[in-house]
Amino acid sequence: FQLNKSNTVSNKKILITGATGFLGRNLITKLLNQNTSFTIIALVRDKEQAKLLLPKKIQIFDEDDLEMGKLSFGNIDVLLHLGFSRPHKGHMEIAQSLAFTGKIFRRAITNQVGNIINISSQGVYGQNCLPPWHEEKTKAAPNTPYSSAKYSTEIMLTEISHQHKQIHATSLRLAGIVGGAKGLVNIDLVSKFVQNVKNEKNIKVIGGMQEIERLDIRDAVVGIISLLKTPSHNWKSVYNLGSNKPIKLLDLAQEIIKIGKIYKVDNPSKIDFEEKEIDLKFGMDSTLFINDTGWKPEYSIQDTIHSLFNYDY
Secondary structure, eight states: OEETTEEOOSOEEEEEESTTSHHHHHHHHHHHHTTOSEEEEEEESOHHHHHHHSOTTSEEEEHHHHHHTOSOGGGOSEEEEOOOOOGGGOHHHHHHHHHHHHHHHHHHHHTTOOEEEEEEEGGGGTTSSOSSBOTTTSOOOOOSHHHHHHHHHHHHHHHHHHHOTTOEEEEEEEOEEEOSSTTOOTTSHHHHHHHHHHTTOOEEEESSOOEEOEEEHHHHHHHHHHHHTSOGGGOOSEEEESOSOOEEHHHHHHHHHHHHGGGTOSSOOOEEEEOOOOOOBOOBOOHHHHHHHOOOOOOOHHHHHHHHHHSOO
């Protein structure tokens, strides 16, 4: 890291937005368990809830604190922007998240925060091009309000880094993350399928040839930490962060039912299959991120499924 015009390896202050979310909570736990040199500061919506969810050693601020000047950006070395509405929350919350992103980036620029990591989404690629998608070869073509908003955050950050050469910034196009870990919200397809099997219900599959990509939460967390440990002047403007292993929907359902039998479900689930041609494929090439950070995914989709069966929803 190049911080305050010098290379330093200790006592870096990292401000994390969205700290009480699925990714934020597990990232903070991993950072603390690894005894990294970061002092972690959390910017959250609900400070009282955050005090219940986050470790006591974390400094917690909310947006009121930000407006009142209680949160000083002048000492922040890294802004890690995780806080953004999920796609299922609706258009209004997505718009509010985009506005907040602009405000937090502007505050970071004004206070000369040297390093910014923005969490984006694989959704920015849309469905115009067949996977695997590559950061430098595949053009973004977002086709939903959520993915369009995420692409807008990337454009904001790219413009910032072009105008302010002292700021090192990158956006991570993250695959869908899932796994049996604290903060899991049961909205992802994989966790829903596992929950069906745990409840001895069948899995409904329409089409089945759709290809999806999921990244284990444990791999996502280690990936971000690997980026934090990579000298920021070497960061590319955009990275893909995924498993590099898409899976067909029907194969996923079959794998979940197979693994479910290990957990002695009394009435094993079956697949309710409806044949339909659905042209939907996801899949990113994460080679650039792997080469620049030394990270590689360690957990297979089977490992992720096991973690979900072992997790108490």
